[in-house]
Amino acid sequence: MARPRPLRGVLLFLFLSFLSVKMAASQDWPEFRGPTGQGHSGETGLPVEWSESRNVAWKVPVPGRGWSSPVVADGKVWVTTSVADPEGASLRAMAFSVESGVTLVDIEVFRIAESGLLNPKNSQASPTPILDRDRIYVHFGADGTAALTTSGAVLWTARFPYVSQHGNGGSPALHEDLLILNCDGYDRAFVVALDTATGEVRWKTDRRGPFSQAYSTPLVIRVGGRDQVISVGAFRATAYDPATGEEIWYVRYPDGFSNVPRPVYGNGLVYIDTGFNDPSLLAVRVDGRGDVTDTHVEWIGRRSIPFTPSPLLVGSELYLVSDLGVVSCLDAATGEVHWQRRILGNYSASPLYADGRIYILSEDGVATVFRPGTAYVELATNEIDGATLASIAVSNGSLFIRSLSHLYRIAR
Numbered sequence: 001m002a003r004p005r006p007l008r009g010v011l012l013f014l015f016l017s018f019l020s021v022k023m024a025a026s027q028d029w030p031e032f033r034g035p036t037g038q039g040h041s042g043e044t045g046l047p048v049e050w051s052e053s054r055n056v057a058w059k060v061p062v063p064g065r066g067w068s069s070p071v072v073a074d075g076k077v078w079v080t081t082s083v084a085d086p087e088g089a090s091l092r093a094m095a096f097s098v099e100s101g102v103t104l105v106d107i108e109v110f111r112i113a114e115s116g117l118l119n120p121k122n123s124q125a126s127p128t129p130i131l132d133r134d135r136i137y138v139h140f141g142a143d144g145t146a147a148l149t150t151s152g153a154v155l156w157t158a159r160f161p162y163v164s165q166h167g168n169g170g171s172p173a174l175h176e177d178l179l180i181l182n183c184d185g186y187d188r189a190f191v192v193a194l195d196t197a198t199g200e201v202r203w204k205t206d207r208r209g210p211f212s213q214a215y216s217t218p219l220v221i222r223v224g225g226r227d228q229v230i231s232v233g234a235f236r237a238t239a240y241d242p243a244t245g246e247e248i249w250y251v252r253y254p255d256g257f258s259n260v261p262r263p264v265y266g267n268g269l270v271y272i273d274t275g276f277n278d279p280s281l282l283a284v285r286v287d288g289r290g291d292v293t294d295t296h297v298e299w300i301g302r303r304s305i306p307f308t309p310s311p312l313l314v315g316s317e318l319y320l321v322s323d324l325g326v327v328s329c330l331d332a333a334t335g336e337v338h339w340q341r342r343i344l345g346n347y348s349a350s351p352l353y354a355d356g357r358i359y360i361l362s363e364d365g366v367a368t369v370f371r372p373g374t375a376y377v378e379l380a381t382n383e384i385d386g387a388t389l390a391s392i393a394v395s396n397g398s399l400f401i402r403s404l405s406h407l408y409r410i411a412r
Contacts, residue, residue, distance in 0.1 A: 028073040029393040029400075032128035032171040033350060037219050038264045039312050041354035041394035047412045048357065048369055049380045050399075056384075057398060057409040058101035062094065066125030068171075069349075070402055072395035073131045074150065076104055077409075079402060080138050082124035084115035089124055093138050093148060096407060098396050105152040110144040119166035121348065121389060127217075128171040128391075130179070137179050137196070141168020145181065147199060156199035163187040169215025169260060175227065175242045178202060184214035184233050191218070191231050191240060203245035207233050212257035214275065221265045223286045230270050230286075232259045237272045239286065249288040251297065253280065261310040262350070264318075267332060269298055271311050271318060279305040281320070283335060299335035304328055310350035312358065314372045321347050321360050329374060338374040348389040361388050365403060384408060 026043070033039045047055045064083035071078045076095040083090045089112050095105035112124065127139040135155070139145045142162050147155040162185030173180045178193040189207035194200065212234035219230045220242055228239040228248055234257035238250040256274030263272050265286070272282045281301035288296040304326035312319040318332040325345050329338040345362030352359040353372065357379060361367045365384040371377040386403035393400040398411040 026396045027394075028131065029395045030071055030073055030131040031174065032069055032217055033262060033310065033391065034394065037173065037217075037262065039310065039350055039352050039391075041352070043394050043397060044355050045397045045412065046355040046357075046394065046399060047410055050367075050382045050384070050410045052384055055410055055412055057411040059406050059408050060096060060101040060103075061405060062402065062407050064090075064092065064125070065123045065404070067123045067389045067402075068125050069128040069391040070393040070400040070407065071129050071131050071136075072098065072393050072400060075099065076150065077393070077400055077407065078129055078131065078136055079407065080109075080125040080127075080129060080140070082115065088113040089115035091124060091140050091143060093129065093136065093152070095150070095152075098398075098409070101407070101409065105150075107148070107152045107154070109138055109146045109148070109154060110140060110157070112143050117167065118164070122167040122169065124167065126167065126169050130172055130174050132174055132196070135196070137172060137174070139168075139172045139181065141170075142183070142185070143168065145172070145179070145194070145199070147196065158194060158199045160192060162189070164215075165213050166215070166258070171217040173218040173220055173229070175220045175229070178242060180218050180220075180229055180242065182214065182216060182218055182231055182233065184211075184216075186211055186213050189214070189233060191229070191245065193242065193245060205240060205245035205247065207238075208236065208250070210235065214257060214259040216259045217262040219263050219265060219270075221270065221286065228286065230263045230265065230272075232261075232263055232272055234259065234275070237263070237282075237284075249286075249290060249292045249296070251282060251284050252291065252293045253282065256280070258307075260308045261306060264311045264313045266313045267316070269332070271313065271332075273305060273311070276307060279307055281305050281311070281335075283332075298333075301330060301335050303337065304340060306347070308348045309360075312351040312353055314353050314358070317372060317374065319351055319358060319372070321351055323347055325362070327360065327376075329376070339376050341376050343368055349391040352392050352394065354394050359392055359399070361392055361401065363387055363389055367392075367401075
């Protein structure tokens with residue numbers, strides 16, 4: 001006769017079964033703004049409240065300076081960083097264990113002669129990497145782009161020089177076997193697609209002049225059976241064919257430059273932030289050809305438009321957080337303002353939608369959590385130590401937050 005399994009053994013078996021199912025169902029966060037590139041995560045069971053002494057699974061130091069956002073897959077959290085020394089700076093890729101925070105990879109990818117900042121809020125390691133199966137693509141603007149294995153071996157490198165007033169900023173986008181980069185300097189401006197296997201240029205399309213710097217990340221969308229790369233630059237945003245670099249349509253905004261926010265797309269509209277000096281938000285239909293400025297702009301928003309954080313589209317509402325802390329909820333179809341609310345702090349990180357909640361993170365480590373909807377319902381305000389300009393990553397039932405000096409895993 002078989003002996004009954006002890007209760008302790010049953011409980012351990014059930015816990016391990018639950019853990020294995022949860023880990024198998026975990027969603028990766030492979031690029032800037034997550035798996036859709038638009039700030040959405042399918043993860044559940046995320047924390048609502050945290051502090052330095054609550055719901056911190058681990059906190060580990062990150063050497064150097066960098067504002068690239070974390071990316072997560074296969075048990076590793078990746079960031080890039082710039083470590084200054086007397087001879088310049090080492091541009092590095094680092095991976096940490098999701099489980100423990102232990103450093104798994106720490107490799108120099110490029111070395112540069114200057115370590116000084118071109119802008120006090122920037123770094124030499126601001127673009128966010130992209131994970132794709134057994135590879136990670138890291139980008140340091142004009143200082144170089146590289147493909148690495150996830151064990152840390154460099155496969156190829158490429159450099160595209162241009163002059164940027166404030167340093168590097170925009171992250172790459174991935175489409176099939178192409179890595180797509182915005183290269184927007186005030187001396188030259190172009191969009192380039194690299195072969196992910198070799199780093200060789202598959203196509204390169206020059207921007208229409210005049211030039212001025214921009215720091216935005218491309219977004220690949222699907223429109224009527226055809227893919228488009230929405231690429232925001234100074235004075236105009238353009239949709240390109242990702243296979244060839246051919247221009248499909250463009251929209252003009254003669255006073256907009258130094259653009260940072262990544263566009264978002266939904267309901268047949270792409271939402272484009274026009275940048276400095278007086279930012280507007282354009283809602284543009286994506287079925288046009290050529291110059292669509294006078295024909296396809298559905299509405300224009302002008303109140304409390306951000307310079308830096310990207311928009312967030314959740315259902316029929318569009319959410320914005322301005323650099324000075326004004327949070328807005330707009331009707332995505334019409335631009336009508338449902339509500340606006342000022343919260344404390346300045347903002348650079350892009351907002352996040354996950355587990356039925358919206359998370360916004362200030363530059364001072366304060367995260368506000370609220371429910372999406374046409375009325376403002378705040379759920380929590382949370383704070384960690386240090387500056388936080390990078391955007392939150394989500395995976396493994398956790399939030400990954402990068403501060404000026406540390407990387408956090410926040411989990412219940």
